[in-house]
Amino acid sequence: MIKIKFGTDGWRAIIADDFTVENVKRVAYATALWLKKEFKEPSAVVGNDPRFAGPLFADVTTRVLASQGVKVFRAEDAFVSTPMISLGTVRKNASAGIIITASHNPPAYNGYKIKASYGGPATPDDIEKVESQIPDTIDLTLKSIADYQKDGLVEFVNLEDMYVAHVENNFDLEAIRTSGLGWAYDAMYGAGMNVMERLFPDITRIHSDHNPGFAGQAPEPIQRNLKEFEDIIKMSEGEIASGLVTDGDADRIGLYDQDGNFVDSHHILLLLIHYMYKVKGMKGEVYSTFSCTSKIQKLCDAYGLKNTVTKIGFKYICDLIVNSGNPFLVGGEESGGIAVAGHIPERDGIWIGLIIWEFIAKTGRSLSELVQEIYDVVGKFAVERYDLHVTEELKQQIISNSKTGKYTSFGSLKVARTEDMDGFKFFFEDESWVMIRPSGTEPVLRVYAEAPTSADSFKILDTVKGILLS
Template sequence: MPLDIRFGTDGWRAHIARDYTFDNVEALTNALAAYLHKFQKEKAKNGVAIGYDTRFLSAEFARATAETLAQNGIPVFLADRDSPTPAIAWATRSKGLATGIMITASHNPPEWNGYKFFNPLGGPADRDMTNAVEAVIGRKFNHKLPVAPITVFDPRPALVAQLKTVIDFEVLKKAKGTAVYDAVHGTGRGYVDGILKECGWKVTSIHSDPDPMFGHISPDPADPECHKFLQETVLKKKADIGLANDPDADRFGIVDSKGLYLTPNQVLALAYHHLLEVRGLRGPVARSVATTGLLDAIAAAYDQQVIETPVGFKWLGSAIEEKGALLGGEESGGLSIIGHYGGKDGVLADLLLAEIWATHRKPLSDVYKGLSRKFGAFHSTRIDLHLSDDAKKKLMSRLKDHAPKQVAGSKVTDVITLDGVKLKLEDGSWLLLRPSGTEPLVRVYLEAGSAKRLKELQKSAETL
């Protein structure tokens, strides 16, 4: 019987017990093993790293995955505890493994779980790899290989050693700041907060107990419901910075000493400018089509290129690995930098923002205001248009074939169909309409030079 297992931009996710079952995880793992035997035969002998988050049954699903691979003759390195996605991705790369597998649904609600795997360099699997695996899910395989060993290991030391090559630990040690770290009941505990403590920082850790219900609040650091307590604790403790991760620690959340939340777009701008201005590096910036144009303005000021990609970090990872991008980032909270690996890393992002605070010793919102004065104001938001699948298709087809000549009183100067339909306007503002692959809605991303103009743009977008 064919199984409905399909990979999105960040792996396969499904409801636990409905579609996310031990049988389906085993079928998917058998298909992945067949792929590795066919396309990664030599590296498959080195093995596969497996990690898992704090969700319901994640540890058991990880153990079942490990046993299935071992039965297929592939050695396994199984994390000794719930671990961040970046730790498993880096283990894949540093150990020279064929792939790494992470049992996680990232920032989805508690009733979900997921399964994602990496390329040998630790970046997200590309479409060719996921398509090849999908194509053989449910088939019977008979490799007739001896059962391979399962080795339990600690992925933390290798990731920390790597982070010391891309984060200025001396600046962190000299600053000895104060921070609040929110693990959101996920895997990040002992990573961001532990590293900062080792650098002499005073750190207050919150939500650090593993909880598959995530404290009954949203596990997405970008959700105000999630970062509200972090903001309150930063103010209460008079901390220099607040840092957070989602449950598998590949995304970040940043709060400054005033208790102000910084959006991922603002964080990416701070990070890229820091690499250029403070570290003195040079190189392009890679951003998704949905991400802020402030990165473009910063790049232009330093005579650097912008690499615009579809949504999905695999594209940004390729830009870092293959095109030398200093930074790859997306508005949903993903970031990585040159010298690291081509996957988003929330641990790296948190430490990089701590480094930026340590460099300036003032609220990060004030540092960002300096960027706005220098490069211009950029206001962005996202709205969802709830439409049936048929209405989605008609809207996107109409926009591609007959894009409007103007939006909100401004002439459309360019139409980009890299991923969805992006309309760039004469006044510098833009909007992107991108249909969801899993939900009956179209996501609309908007950016303008003022809050007033953003509202005008939003009003027009709702009537397109």
């Protein structure tokens, strides 16, 4: 048997290779042991996204948990999003939530995410407790789900209805629907498709049918994966006010303006702070990860808000939301995972997209005009990224050079100061910067740059790349 190790956001593996019924049983059994130790009356919400064999693995998880006396609230929906599982966990007062998903990973993968009772990622501490109890082999006699239902250990719940009602109670959907503006949504064949069809049946929707293989593409809402959607918006010649994209389990967001320009997470975070504080009058702390734009700090300074920078990973954002004891406004990471006050402490692509759509509909201003309002306060900027596939030896050499202060300049760019919270961020004299960080999951060195324009950022990246690889 393989040793099962959880990554930054769950356990993921290739279906039928390491992600098998037997291995899912092992993980579910360890989850049950953890739940029984931590809770007097342990319970869990269980569901799956649209990936291949999701219902099979969710059913196996359900049966193993029930066999150990854990009450299971099983999603009756064909598939659900991660935010639906997290919301269901809170609403059912469950001890945990489990979703079978590999999020934005390629179609060959599936995975197993654990959510805590508060409706956000389980802590690294709790994940370690589960990991440490995964048996090498497992031999369980399992009954059918119908039998566990009769025993009162399985109860089916409609998480889609629950989530749609939650959206309807928290947004002015009529303002969006009757704005006279066109809207578009790319589900990427992911778990957001049914909810968006129910909320907005008349908008332009693509990749919104069930395709467990995601048409062969990783359902990650980054610009290079969204050419078809981008072209639809551009061809509408302004008829579509904004395009929303969500990933495989609908917790990450991608966004387009009326001209078909991609609006990244850095800009979305700033728009959320601007709308929630300046327009809606809400207050609270802002949490952003180390790879996010420095403009977040600048906007928070302008608005008198506190911004706390964390290590990279949504779990650090969630920890502050749940445990800081302070009022919270917006928190997020560069990779498209964002949470806001008034919702669960969880990434939610649909929820964040609807806030921006409501902002557009209620102000009557285009998304590009709203972005310009941000620029008026913090200045224009662009953050770009290269993923460098390098040897392990070169990766370690670059990290060592960064640690020992060998990079005092990159070409004509002189390093004015350095930050090393999670990776190495080199600030230049004009406050543009480059950041170097090894991936925790891939043989890749990530290099980010921020400058006033996209062209400037790529120029920095090209200069730094040349030096790192020389």
